[in-house]
Amino acid sequence: MTTNNIVNRLSKEKSPYLLQHQYNPVDWFPWGEEAFEKAKQENKPVFLSIGYSTCHWCHVMAHESFEDQTIADMLNKDFISIKVDREERPDIDHIYMAVCQAMTGQGGWPLTVFLTPEKKPFFAGTYFPRSRKYNRAGMVEVVAQLAGKWREDADRVREVGEQIIQETTNRLLEHQSGGELTEESLHEAFRLYESTFDPEFGGFGSAPKFPTSHNLSFLLRYYKKTGNERALEMVEKTLDAMHRGGMYDHIGFGFSRYSVDSEWLVPHFEKMLYDNALLLMTYTEAYQVTGKAKYADVAEQIITYIRRDMTDVGGAFYSAEDADSEGEEGKFYVWTPDEVELVLGIDEGDLFSELFDITESGNFEGHNIPNLIQTTLASVAKRKQIPLDQLKQRMEEDRAKLFEHREKRIHPGKDDKILTAWNGLMVAALSKAARALDKPAYAEAAAKAADFLLRELRREDGRLLARYRDGEAAFPGYVDDYAFLVWGLIELYETTFELRYLREAVQLNAEMLRLFGDEEKGGLFFYGSDAEQLLTRPKEIYDGAMPSGNAAAALNMQRLARLTYDAKLSQAADEQLQAFAGAVASYPPGHALMLAALDFAYSEASEIVIAGDPAKPETQNMLRTVQRQFLPNALLILHPPGEEGEEVRKLIPLVQDKMPLGGRATAYVCHNFACQAPTQDLEDLENLSNIR
Incomplete structure (x- = not known):
């Protein structure tokens, strides 16, 4: 995307998306006080453009408008123009996307917003062509009209911005209504999933179809809980159809972001790390539930793609691959x-x-x-x-x-920035796959990525950061960064039994509660109390393409509280469920991961302790017997001998009295706060652990 040889301010940025626009004739600023101070000094409104590097329509709008000298001249004359990478600054994107949805009834990227110098929006939309077409207003007329309105009556424009922010703030907060959730929400979610299920091609609703694999993972848990075969049928139909379709790359593996049609044939070709992480989890779980090799095959192919094409030399994972190459989608x-x-x-x-x-x-x-x-x-x-x-x-x-x-x-172009949140999901997915498929190499890949995040994406004071690229870590981490990394670390502990990962999970979870917790209404804000304070401080609970950080945190806290016997954390876990009870109860299918946390909370507590030397085959055989099963609401703990065992007892008190008997590996299965007789027999262990 070049129109001249003169670079603008974006040339100093690390974001691949911002760097795509460094040669635009538009006088771009990155988001920051310099831009808004200039807008105030010159009494100009702000043109805000938000997108991401693999977004097809972002490329189209850049080529049509931001490389066009006429439009650049108009923007440079009457506006201060700001570019934002939504994957670096999801906090900014979250707020202004809510504005766009409130004003137009829809959203998407590129996101186009016009602001006052005080950051208050007065006009919003998504893609605008250069000139009017597709029944859409063109950039030429939009820019001219809004510049005219500002010149004519800037005070009135500011009043409109004030009203829009108030309405948006109310909209962002309206979903938080507390209460008590019951198991009925699980059943209601199942009924609603069934009512929107496509019996011919799988998935839910009509085109376009997104994989939303967390919905399928919930249905697998519902099947495990109730034995309802229909839940499993919906999952298998969808997983089979997605894999058969063109949304799956049958030549190089991995899934595209979504299908534009109902039968999963034509994808929107970009590949996102988070989609492949979540789908890896679900195909792995489907293999555990059904024992069908085809699901293990897909899981392994996803991993092949990720390790081959999306892995940094340091072990962490890149963000995405573009839909376009040579200017053509697909x-x-x-x-x-x-x-x-x-x-x-x-x-x-x-x-x-x-x-x-x-x-x-x-x-x-x-x-x-x-x-x-x-x-x-x-x-x-x-x-x-x-x-x-x-x-x-x-x-x-x-x-x-x-x-x-x-x-x-x-x-296609590759967005090689490393995002903490998305990497946390892949750490979790690889850890699950390593257990279920008995592939230590997958655990090694997960551990290498986790170690990279813990080493390179934390400040000296321990504060988690959101993005790493080209040697630079930046942006205070968001709630998703904390919640998804904690999720990954818990899964990695249950795969490798390296206690340091569980310690890190406990520490990061405590920091998350301190930085993001709302002491008044409960739940977690999207960005921290120490980060840039924007027009409002939202909370996200709805599961979109990714599950919400609040939901992941709810499940993490349930698991950590049960592992550590931490009464305060147990209370925080319960309060996390209560904080959003009204929203979840009003439409359960929109909150699949929160329902998984609810299922965990309402299921009878199950812990499986293997006491033994991890270097001995008998201990490993016991661990593998449990790990290959689908036990979403059970906790698996290794209690080794010696000093390491002492460290485990300090962090996980429930192992205190669970020792190897006669010097041989011994399994203790505890269910609903009562422990069964210890066993050293693998068949007994399988029968005892495989409980609803």
Whole structure:
């Protein structure tokens, strides 16, 4: 995105998104007091543009408007222009997105907001073309009209901004109504999920369809709790359909952000770290519940993609890959039959194209997104009279050849910044996969990422930071950073049993409560008391593409309180559920992770202690017996001998009297505050631990 060789202020930033605009003729400022002071001194309104580096329509608007000299001249003359990366500053994005939704009834990116010099919004929208089209006002007319209104009556514009902020503040706070949640909310959520379920293609509602894997994870817990087969059917139908569709990259693995159609065929091609982390968790859990190898296969393929393409040399994970390459959305990912034949030969190419729906007419703008919506390996094997195992091996060899060929194409842009929150989710996902699939390498990858975050994304005083790139960590961490990293550290402890990760989780959780807690109404604010104080201080409870930090914190606190016997933390965990009870009860399906926390709270407490030397095979066999099961509401603890065991007893009091018997590894299964007789038999352990 270049129009000249002169860089603007954004050239000094670390954000890949801001750097994409460093050559724009627009006189951009990063968010900061310098910009707003200049706006006040010159009595100019502010043009605020918020987006992210892999956003397709952000690229379109940049090319049409921000690279256009005419629009740049208009903005430079009458406005102070500010660019914000929503992934670096979700606090700013959160507030002004709420403004846009309140004013227009919708939101999205790019987010376009016009502000007074006091940061108060008076006009908002999303994508604007250069000139009027698609029944949308154009930037040329919008900028001219708003500049005129400011010149004519700036005081009136300020009054409008004041009213909008008041309405937005009320809107952001209206969801917090306390009370008591009951298990009925779990059943109501199930009924509402069922009512919106798409029986043909899976998922919920109509196009566009997002994976929202936390909804599926809730349904797996509901199935575990109730034995209701319909919950499992909805999960499997959706997971199968998403994987068969074009939203899944059948050549290089990993999931795109969402599908623009109801059958999961055409994705919005960007790949986000958080989506793949959450989907990795859900496919792993589906494997634990069903034992079906296909879910383990998808989980391992996601990990292959993440470790191959999205892992920094230091072990942490990059944020996203773009939808566009060479200026075209999806160009990197699509094929023609001729291209496939060129790589595989005619006969093998025809077979691969038949299986993956690659045709002359195409299924996406004259090209083809590989998918398995209408075909399966089994159906093609039967039709071609090829043994299924042989066909599977051939198709994998063909896929590898096509992948190598695709690697020579011009790749989409990669946003290589490291976000604490999204990395916390991937640490959690890899830890779960390491346990369920018995793959120590996955635990090593999770530990390496966690160590990077704990080392590089904390200030000297211990304050967690939100973003790392090019040697610089910046921005005080948000509630999601704390909550998701604590989640990851708890999962990592239950995988590696390295006590330091649990200690870090306890410490970070305490700091989160101090920095983000609302002593008056309960719950956690989105940004900390020590961060830049914006127009209002919101709380997020609704699960969108990612679950809310408040919900993750509720589940974390339930788990940590039960592990540490900390009465104050137990009270805080209960208060966290109560703080948002009204919102959750009003629409349970919008709060899947909070429902998981509620399920944990209402389930009879279960703890499994393995007392034994972790270096001995008998101890490892016991741990693996438990780890491969789907036990979302149980806690697994290793009580080793010696000094290490003493340290465990200090942090986790419930292991005090649980020792190896006769020098052999011994399992203690406690359920509903009563412990069963200790056992050294693996079959007994499996039966005792696998409880609803």
